[in-house]
Amino acid sequence: xxxxxxxxxxxxxxxxxxxxxxxxxxxxxxxxGLFWYKQPSSGEMIFLIYQGSYDExxxxxxxxxxxxxxxRKSANLVISASQLGDSAMYFCAMREQxxxxxxxxxxxxxxxxxxxIP
Amino acid sequence: xxxxxxxxxxxxxxxxxxxxxxxxxxxxxxxxxFWYRQFPKxxxxxxxxxxxxxxxxxxxxxxxxxxxxxxxxxxLSTLTVTSAHPEDSSFYICSASSYGxxxxxxxxxxxxxxxx
Numbered sequence: 001x002x003x004x005x006x007x008x009x010x011x012x013x014x015x016x017x018x019x020x021x022x023x024x025x026x027x028x029x030x031x032x033g034l035f036w037y038k039q040p041s042s043g044e045m046i047f048l049i050y051q052g053s054y055d056e057x058x059x060x061x062x063x064x065x066x067x068x069x070x071x072r073k074s075a076n077l078v079i080s081a082s083q084l085g086d087s088a089m090y091f092c093a094m095r096e097q098x099x100x101x102x103x104x105x106x107x108x109x110x111x112x113x114x115x116x117i118p
Numbered sequence: 119x120x121x122x123x124x125x126x127x128x129x130x131x132x133x134x135x136x137x138x139x140x141x142x143x144x145x146x147x148x149x150x151x152f153w154y155r156q157f158p159k160x161x162x163x164x165x166x167x168x169x170x171x172x173x174x175x176x177x178x179x180x181x182x183x184x185x186x187x188x189x190x191x192x193x194l195s196t197l198t199v200t201s202a203h204p205e206d207s208s209f210y211i212c213s214a215s216s217y218g219x220x221x222x223x224x225x226x227x228x229x230x231x232x233x234x
Contacts, residue, residue: 035222043209045162045225091161095223105152106213106223110161 003027004092004109011114013082020067021077021112023092029053033095034075035106036066040088048090051075079114087116120146122214124226131202131233139197139229141212148214151195152223153187156209165210168195202233 005024013019025034036048051059051066059066067076079086090113093106121144131137141151150169154162166182168174168189176182184206186198195214199206211228 037225043156043211043228043230045211045213045228047222047224050222105164105167107164108161 002109003107004094006092006109006112008112009110011112012117013079013114014117015084016081018078018080019082019114021079021090021092021114023075023077023109025073025075025092025094027073027094027096029096034066034068035093035095036064036075036077037091037093038086038088039091039111045091049077082116084116084118087114089113120144120214120222120224122148122212122224122226124212124229126229127227128230129232131231133203133233134201136198136200137202137231139199139210139212139231141195141197141214141226143193143214143224146214146216147192148195148216149192150215151189152213152215153185153195153197154211154213156211156228158209162211165197199231202231204233207231207233 003026007022032053034051038046049059049061049064049066051068058068063080065078089111091111092109095106123142125140152167153165155165156162164177165180166174166176166187168187170189170192174187189195209230212226213223215223
């Protein structure tokens with residue numbers, strides 16, 4: 001089974017509107033972390049927001065907020081007041097307990113391509 | 119946020135030659151570095167994990183003799199694609215993190231490799 005599922009290959013949003021990008025995850029760990037990254041066409045990965053499994057409050061970073069529903073294992077990204085520069089690929093990722101390699105690997109979803117329409 | 123520098127950003131090489139990609143953490147000590155490969159319009163696939171001073175751990179299906187990873191210091195990891203073939207053409211991206219579960223992984227800018 002996929003550990004990270006992003007069901008929306010592509011999304012469109014009108015400029016200045018809000019948009020929600022879906023992410024569900026699968027883990028049996030009690031302690032884990034959830035990340036969202038933005039990848040513009042240039043290819044770099046830009047960290048947006050982090051949510052720890054024990055964090056009671058939903059994470060927020062400027063226009064980004066993470067709608068964390070632990071029981072449903074979902075960690076949707078909400079972008080408010082969309083801007084043209086938000087057009088990019090967005091990846092949800094999960095970090096679980098040490099995989100045995102002595103590190104904490106990230107597992108990525110397949111991504112959602114967001115296009116902001118003027 | 120912390121800065122990870124990856125070099126080169128683009129490289130074209132001939133089949134059969136080797137290419138080295140560098141990943142440097144500029145303002146923090148990266149105990150762990152990860153190397154990913156990304157095919158067009160696809161997600162990032164983890165190739166290997168390297169901890170400073172020890173051998174890299176490769177994911178299943180990744181040829182360790184073809185993709186040589188060295189993590190000799192806390193600020194530098196290198197990926198060498200040996201005897202490159204056109205099917206090795208891809209986008210390679212590194213990430214670095216310091217030890218700790220809640221630490222963010224910082225990514226390099228990526229390297230687009232084209233083998234002709």
